[in-house]
Amino acid sequence: MKKLLLGIAGLWAAGALGFWYWADARTSRVTYRTIAVRRGDLRTTINATGTIEPEEVVDVGAQVAGMIESFGADPADPGKPVSYGTRVEQGTVLARLDSSLFKARVEQAKGRVARDEADILQAKAKLAQAERDYERSRKLHARGNGVIAPQEYDAAVSTYEVAKAALVVAEGALLVSRADLQEATVNLGYTTIKSPVKGVILDRRINIGQTVVASLNAPSLFLIAKDLSRMQIWSSVNETDIGSIREGQAVHFTVGAFPHDRFEGKVTQIRLNASMSQNVVTYTVVVSFDNVGGKLMPYLTARLQFEVESRKDVPVVPNAALRWQPRAENVVPEERPNLASYTRRNRARPAGKDAEPREDSAAEADRKPVLWARDGDYVRPVPVELGLTDGTSTEIRGGNVKDGMEIVTGATRAESATDAISILPHTWTEKK
Template sequence: MKNLLYYSVLLLVMALLLPACSSDENTKKMTGEQAEAVSQAAYQTVLVSVESVAKQLALPGEFIPYYDVALYAKVNGFIKSMPVDVGAKVNRGQVLATMEAPELESDLSRTLSDLTAAKGRLNISKSNYRRLVQASKTAGAVAPQELDQSQAVVMGDSANLTSQQQRVAAARQMKQYLMLTAPFDGVVTERILSPGALVGPTQKDAQPMLKLKEIGRLRLQVTVPEVYAGQIRQDAPVTYSVNAFPGKVFTGKINRISYNVERSVRAELIEIEVKNPGLQLMPGMYATVGFPVQRQSKSLYVPKSAVVVSMEGSYVITVVKGKTHWVTVQTGNETAGQTEVIGNLKPTDQVLVKGSDDIRDNVAIKTIRATSTVGTREVSAR
C-alpha cells in the first residue's frame, strides 16, 4: 500500500515537471531565434558620389510682403465704423476705421477757450504798455519801473499765448488719431476687431484693429549656402518658378544681399524684389530660384534620406570599421533623389542610406551592400 502511494506521487510530480521543461526549452529556442534575428539586422550604405554641380543652382525661396504692418489705435476710444474688410485694396491715406472719444472733443473745446482768453489778455497788456510808452514821453509822468513791469506783462502774456496755441495743436492732433488711415497702398489681410470695441494704447493686452500688407510688390527671400555666398553678386539675374503656375518661369535680379552668414544655418540671406501688379503671387508661397553659379570643384552627393536634421543640426551618418560617425554637413543643390552635401566627407566614405537620430554616434552596427543611382552612375556599397 505504501509502495502504491509512493509511485502515485512520483507520477504526479513527473506530470507537472514535463510541461515546465518543455516550456523552458521553447523559451530558450525563441530567445536564440530573436538573438539571431538581431545579429542579422543590418543597415544599407552607399558611397558618397562625386558629381559636377549644375551651372544653375536651384534653391527654395519664400515670398513675403514688401511691407507688413499691424495697425493699432493711437488713442483710447470706441470703434465707431470700419468701412474695410478682409481682401479690401486700399490706398495710402485712405480711412480704414473711425473711433469716437468724447473726452478728446472736450479737451479741444477747453484748449480753444483758453486760447481765446490768452489772446484777450495779451491784447490788454499790449494796449496798457503802448499807453505807458506814450505817457513816458512827458517827463516825470511814468516811473521807469512801471514801464518795465508793463513790458514784462506783455512778454508773459505773449509766452502764454504761444503755449495755448501749442496745446490746441496737440488737441487737434489727438483728434486726428481718431481716424485710422492706411500708411501705404496694400490689401487688408486680417480684421481683428469690430465696431463697438474699446481700443487704445492703455488697454491691457491691446490687439491690432487691422493687418495690412503691400503685395503689389513682394520680397522673394532665399538663403544661400555659405559655399556659394562668394559667387552671389548684386543685380545678378535669376529665374524662379512657383508651384501655383506650373511650366511658367519668372525672371528677376538680386536686389539685396545681407552680407551676413547666419551661424545657425551657415547661409546668407538674399532678397529678390518682385513686381506683382496682378496680385497673382501671394505672401507665403514657395518658389524654386535658379542662380547662375558654378563651383570650381566637384560636389559630393548623397541620397536625400541620408541627411538627418535634428536639434544637433544637419548631418549624415558614416560607417568606419563597423562603427557610426556623425558628420555635420550643409545641404546645397538637389537633383532627383539626391542632395549635395558640404562637409568633412570623401568620395570613399560610406553613409547610411536612411539616416536617423535614433542611430547614435560611435556605435557598432552591421551594414550590407546597396545599389543606388547617384548622379549619372551606379554606386555599389561595400
C-alpha cells in the same frame, strides 16, 4: 585499331567544334542598350527654398489711445468696411477712434486761447494808461522847481515798465495756449486713422470695441503692402553655395499653389547677416520678380533654382553612359590591352569649376573619360573631355563624338534559354 583512333579523333573534333559554337553563341547574344548623342542645353543650379514677401510693407499704427469706434468704407464698395485684401488709396480712412475726450480737449484749448487774447487786450490797455502817466510825469519832472515829487515820477516809471512786462507775459501765454490748441487739434485728427500709402491691406489686427493703448511703441492696427506688382523671395542659401550666388543672377522658381507654372526672377541682394541653426550657416538672398498679373500671393513657399552656369546647343550624353564599363571580351580585340586605362570612374566637372577633372591618385593622371560606341558585336572606346553637368546629363568636349552617334549605356546577354546575365551601368550581375 586505326578505325578506333579515327573515331575518337572525330568525336573529339566534333566536341571541340560544338563547344566553340556554344561559346560563340554565348558571346554573340549580347544586347546593348544605346542612346544617340544629341545637342541640347545644360544648366547647373543651386536649389533653395524661400518665402514670397511684398517689396515694401507699411505697418499702420495709432498715435493716440482710444476705443475703435468704426472702420472706414471700402473704396470699391462704400457699403462695406475695409478689411483683409481691401485695396486702398493714400488718405483712405481705415478706422476711427472714440474722439469724445479729444474734442473736449480742443474746446478747453480754445477757451484758454480766448482768455489769453482777452488778457492781452487788458495788458495793452494798462500799458497805454501807464505810458500816458509816464509821459506827463516825465514832462513835469523835466521842468524842475519841484513841480512833481521824485517819488511820483519813479512810481510812474515803474508802472510803465511793469505794464510793458505784463503785455509780454500775456503774449507768451497766448502762444502757449495756441500751441495747446494746435496739439489738441492734431490729436483729434489722429483719432481718424488713414492709409499713408496706396496698396492692399494684408492684415487687420483690430476689431470694433477694442481699446488701442498708444505707448512708446505705436500699436500695429493694419499691415499694408504698397505694391504687389513687384515682390521678393527671401531665400536661405547654405554657406557652401553662397560663393556661387551673385547679384543679377537668374533664378527660376515654382510654388505649390501653381505646380505646373515656372516663374523667373533675379538676385537683387545678398544679406551678410548670416544665421546658424543646428551648426548650419545660411545666408538670406533676396530675389525680386514681377507680379504684374497678381497671380502670386504674399507668404507662399517658393522652391528656387539659382542658375550658376549654362551651355546652349552642346553635345550631351546621359551620365549612365559615362558610368558603364564593359567586360574585356566585349571590347574590340585591339583595345583590350588598353582597357585598364579606361576603367576609372568618369567624372564630369562641377558647376563653375575648370574643365579638368580631379584625380584620385597620381596613377590615374593619364586616364581619360571614355564613352563606349557599338562596333558590331563589340564596343569601342571613344576618349572624350567632359564639360558641364547638371547631375543627369553631361556636356561632351573634343574626341570623335558626333551628333547621332550611338553610345552604349548598358547591356544584357543570354546565358541559356532560360537564364541571363545583366550588364548594369556599373558592373556585371549574374543571376543564380
